[in-house]
């Protein structure tokens with residue numbers, strides 16, 4: 001038996017952000033004079049065309065920024081804060097990693113594991129950096145808009161730092177699936193469903209919106 005974990009909308013947003021992010025990394029790297037240097041232009045001459053890769057970078061950026069903002073607005077409007085970090089998440093994450101390594105017992109989790117909530121917050125912070133610096137770089141490219149040289153230098157450094165951190169987070173995201181118990185979450189991002197037994201055992205505190213509302217109605221004081 002399986003239970004629905006990720007709606008189609010959530011999956012479309014996840015994969016839209018993932019694919020546009022890969023596109024941004026590829027076309028961002030091609031903004032730097034690397035294609036010709038590494039012989040890439042022999043295989044794909046377009047890779048060395050700065051104005052073409054810049055246009056694609058803008059295209060991916062438009063999708064990426066739109067989906068990131070949509071994700072924040074939709075969940076805020078729905079009052080769904082399941083993935084927002086909670087007090088004590090760092091400590092609980094360490095206990096879970098320790099349990100996965102030693103085969104011991106894990107503390108019970110809500111819909112998301114505490115380390116997933118922390119990972120989400122790290123993605124939000126890094127994406128805020130690439131979006132803010134990216135938008136400023138876009139503004140500077142408009143006719144008649146300019147910034148002093150030191151500002152341009154730091155914008156480029158911070159935008160590049162954002163890319164480096166994005167790549168590191170992605171590696172961490174994939175490394176999470178080296179742990180066998182976490183692999184049970186993989187179908188959530190494909191079919192949207194996970195094994196019901198897995199959900200009951202590892203995420204016993206996971207409440208659907210209806211259940212959470214019913215519980216609140218039963219104990220209005222919140223105790």
Ligand code: HEM
Pocket residue numbers: 021024025027028029031032054057061064065130131133134135137138141155156157159160162163166
């Ligand atoms: C994961 C997201 C992103 C990655 C990995 C990324 C990566 C890069 C890299 C490596 C460069 C070339 C080095 C540099 O000029 O700093 C670059 C340039 C640039 N990026 Fe991004 N970027 C991302 C998101 C964005 C976004 C969201 C925007 C716009 C809203 C944007 C706009 C630009 C602009 C305007 C340039 C400079 C083009 C130029 O004037 O030469 N980027 N990006």
Ligand code: HEM
Pocket residue numbers: 005006014017018019021022112115116117119120123170173185186187188189
């Ligand atoms: C091969 C690529 C990828 C796979 C297989 C994948 C898979 C997954 C899975 C299984 C989850 C957990 C879903 C759940 O708990 O219900 C997840 C969550 C998430 N993904 Fe991905 N993902 C990929 C790429 C990306 C990329 C490129 C980004 C960001 C640029 C990203 C950002 C996130 C975030 C922020 C979460 C929520 C926090 C977390 O679970 O760590 N994913 N992904």
